Amino acid sequence: MCRLASSGSQFLGKGLNIPLIEAFFVPGVADAPMALDPIKIRAPQDEEIVPKQWYNIVPDLPEPLSPPRKPDGSIVKPEELEAIFPKELVRQEISTERFIPVPEEVRQAYLEVGRPTPLIRARRLEERLGTPAKIYFKYEGVLPTGAHKANTAIAQAHMAAKEGIERLTTETGAGQWGSALSLAGALFGVKVRVYMVRISYEQKPYRRVLMQIYGAEVVPSPSKLTEVGRKILEEDPDNPGSLGIAISEAIEDALTHPNTKYSLGSVLNSVLLHQTVIGQEAMKQLELLGEEPPTHLVGCVGGGSNFAGFTYPFIREKLRGKLDAEIIAVEPKAAPSMTRGEYRYDFGDTAGLTPLIKMHTLGHRFIPPPIHAGGLRYHGVAPSLSILVNHGIVKPVAYKQTEVFEAARIFAQAEGFVAAPETAHAVKAVIDLALEAKKKNEKRIIVFNFSGHGLLDLKGYEDYLAGRLVDVEPESFDLSYLPRVEG
Numbered sequence: 001m002c003r004l005a006s007s008g009s010q011f012l013g014k015g016l017n018i019p020l021i022e023a024f025f026v027p028g029v030a031d032a033p034m035a036l037d038p039i040k041i042r043a044p045q046d047e048e049i050v051p052k053q054w055y056n057i058v059p060d061l062p063e064p065l066s067p068p069r070k071p072d073g074s075i076v077k078p079e080e081l082e083a084i085f086p087k088e089l090v091r092q093e094i095s096t097e098r099f100i101p102v103p104e105e106v107r108q109a110y111l112e113v114g115r116p117t118p119l120i121r122a123r124r125l126e127e128r129l130g131t132p133a134k135i136y137f138k139y140e141g142v143l144p145t146g147a148h149k150a151n152t153a154i155a156q157a158h159m160a161a162k163e164g165i166e167r168l169t170t171e172t173g174a175g176q177w178g179s180a181l182s183l184a185g186a187l188f189g190v191k192v193r194v195y196m197v198r199i200s201y202e203q204k205p206y207r208r209v210l211m212q213i214y215g216a217e218v219v220p221s222p223s224k225l226t227e228v229g230r231k232i233l234e235e236d237p238d239n240p241g242s243l244g245i246a247i248s249e250a251i252e253d254a255l256t257h258p259n260t261k262y263s264l265g266s267v268l269n270s271v272l273l274h275q276t277v278i279g280q281e282a283m284k285q286l287e288l289l290g291e292e293p294p295t296h297l298v299g300c301v302g303g304g305s306n307f308a309g310f311t312y313p314f315i316r317e318k319l320r321g322k323l324d325a326e327i328i329a330v331e332p333k334a335a336p337s338m339t340r341g342e343y344r345y346d347f348g349d350t351a352g353l354t355p356l357i358k359m360h361t362l363g364h365r366f367i368p369p370p371i372h373a374g375g376l377r378y379h380g381v382a383p384s385l386s387i388l389v390n391h392g393i394v395k396p397v398a399y400k401q402t403e404v405f406e407a408a409r410i411f412a413q414a415e416g417f418v419a420a421p422e423t424a425h426a427v428k429a430v431i432d433l434a435l436e437a438k439k440k441n442e443k444r445i446i447v448f449n450f451s452g453h454g455l456l457d458l459k460g461y462e463d464y465l466a467g468r469l470v471d472v473e474p475e476s477f478d479l480s481y482l483p484r485v486e487g
């Protein structure tokens with residue numbers, strides 16, 4: 001589009017008494033460089049794009065989900081889950097309804113925090129790679145805490161408030177999930193206590209500060225506030241903490257305090273469900289752009305919530321024979337649950353306090369190497385995603401952290417957006433797909449979920465740029481201690 005040809009621009013150039021060509025480069029004067037085609041870079045973001053229903057993939061799965069079990073093999077009853085979770089969450093957790101209404105207050109809060117999020121074409125990246133592929137990303141980084149986690153935090157804090165629950169407890173590693181729940185607690189008047197892994201509490205203070213701004217109580221874990229924490233500190237006063245210990249503390253806290261429940265930021269069906277606003281919006285936005293159906297959909301996987309939220313609405317179309325896209329789930333080689341884990345019953349946490357769930361797992365005692373993508377350092381993956389991987393509907397791939405940071409650097413230089421280290425995994429897969437398209441001279445429409453920005457994760461980038469990052473790939477995984485549970 002050549003806006004300079006318009007009389008307005010010429011007038012502006014003359015009126016300001018600057019040569020016409022310079023008017024191009026005056027910020028705000030010429031809003032599109034001359035060389036660009038009249039392509040649409042950003043999809044519309046009208047309010048009605050925000051979905052009124054969450055999509056539940058459970059009735060569409062190629063096989064039923066296996067129920068949560070106890071170590072003796074018996075099935076965990078929904079009432080037992082209500083000891084730690086809000087009733088409505090348990091209802092959603094076991095629901096087989098395909099669509100579940102988003103409560104109006106939740107939808108309103110989604111609008112207030114920035115939904116619908118942008119769907120942006122990565123035009124400059126396409127040019128740099130010289131690929132015939134079109135690349136789009138759904139940018140969840142606009143939400144106030146910088147990542148997709150707010151989508152479920154808002155739903156969970158809302159249901160807690162409606163049930164008269166006064167306090168929610170949770171764990172957090174580097175703080176992405178903790179900050180999202182703290183925000184949601186502030187919005188709905190629910191107190192939040194976050195058990196933050198001690199080493200992160202001390203070394204990564206900024207998300208702690210963010211949680212405190214929202215009014216949450218942030219406790220370094222292990223702490224003296226719980227039996228589990230006190231026991232660990234007695235034996236080892238300098239224990240740096242782990243996600244497993246923090247989960248145990250948060251659950252114990254919920255079980256031993258009145259009007260308190262526990263909140264989890266991934267893995268559960270209900271959490272994946274809440275995230276489906278991402279994919280539903282993206283689908284509508286592609287349509288509004290007049291774009292053809294995507295050929296490739298990509299997301300990173302920790303417990304699976306942003307990946308599921310983005311891809312499941314598209315997978316529904318694929319399962320109905322209406323979309324022929326490759327769906328790619330990206331994980332770190334340091335914690336490769338989908339590519340190298342076993343599909344069997346395991347605990348969701350390191351301490352073994354949760355029910356057993358059937359999933360791809362590396363074993364709950366596995367402590368992933370300390371890669372910067374803290375949100376991907378998880379031993380298992382959501383049960384529904386495990387089934388989709390088993391059936392070849394989702395293709396898992398794994399990358400090393402140095403190649404992932406390099407991909408994110410390329411993306412940032414082309415597009416300006418700095419990816420969270422977790423998101424950078426998806427970016428790497430997208431670049432590989434685009435380069436493959438170039439080699440094969442193939443038209444592709446690649447859409448990926450940009451789950452969060454990395455502006456509070458610059459330490460990882462600093463280490464990468466200084467050449468200090470190491471790639472660790474565990475040689476083997478010991479699962480011999482896992483309970484043998486059939487079903």
Ligand SMILES: Cc1ncc(COP(=O)(O)O)c(C=O)c1O
Binds near residue numbers: 300305307374375453
């Ligand atoms: C930005 C970002 N992306 C991805 C993840 C991975 O989590 P999940 O697989 O539940 O989306 C996290 C987890 O903290 C995250 O913060």
